[in-house]
Amino acid sequence: MAGHSKWKNIQNRKGAQDAKRGKIFQKMSKEIFVAAKAGGPDIESNAALRLAIEKSKSANVPNDVIKRAIDKATGAGADENYEEVIYEGYGPGGVAVLVYCLTDNRNRTAPNIRVAFNKNGGSLGESGSVGYMFERKGRLFIERTDDTDEDTVMMAALEAGADDITSTEEGFEIVTQPSDFLTVKEALEAEGIVFISAEIEMVPSMYTELNGDNLEKFERMIDMLEDDDDVQDVYHNAAE
Numbered sequence: 001m002a003g004h005s006k007w008k009n010i011q012n013r014k015g016a017q018d019a020k021r022g023k024i025f026q027k028m029s030k031e032i033f034v035a036a037k038a039g040g041p042d043i044e045s046n047a048a049l050r051l052a053i054e055k056s057k058s059a060n061v062p063n064d065v066i067k068r069a070i071d072k073a074t075g076a077g078a079d080e081n082y083e084e085v086i087y088e089g090y091g092p093g094g095v096a097v098l099v100y101c102l103t104d105n106r107n108r109t110a111p112n113i114r115v116a117f118n119k120n121g122g123s124l125g126e127s128g129s130v131g132y133m134f135e136r137k138g139r140l141f142i143e144r145t146d147d148t149d150e151d152t153v154m155m156a157a158l159e160a161g162a163d164d165i166t167s168t169e170e171g172f173e174i175v176t177q178p179s180d181f182l183t184v185k186e187a188l189e190a191e192g193i194v195f196i197s198a199e200i201e202m203v204p205s206m207y208t209e210l211n212g213d214n215l216e217k218f219e220r221m222i223d224m225l226e227d228d229d230d231v232q233d234v235y236h237n238a239a240e
Contacts, residue, residue: 023227033073051200054198087099091236101113138185162184
């Protein structure tokens, strides 16, 4: 997997998120709502809420939107219920795909996910059919600039508990265990380091190359999935 393509894809994804800002805010609000309802509004004692807020801030969700979601979860909207549903399947060319949803109606969500796969040369599989190819990890990307001090990045990340650091011409990729993600992120922020991406993700152990018609179908399928209001995250093992 080429490092240059990886960085380009991160920048392209950020651009796509900006174009769908309203939908991103809606999805992040739902994630905050679920976390606050399950564990309460205190971010010190509710790690899931803290992560959801950090994720929202990285997507430039305004503080008032975050506050409304928390207030709704602990007030007038507390009777709403969402459940997490994970769909697994194969896209065109045999790409493994995981789709994380928060839904209040599986009978609406499941057909929409199936259509996105079927219309683009993919197929849904059973639970566990592709999940074994992925591992939950924290990943932080730092763009290299004239002000970036490599030693500072390396030392701060390692001392805070990072598992691995990859340095390229474009910047740094830092990998952590999910439990260490916020500690590493905060240690780097204390050094004045800014991230272009910092999330806990499902990271594949192997990758599948796509090209031509399969690549076009795959990109259409991802667009359809990410455009669905019930879909929170889509992970795949297409080579970047």
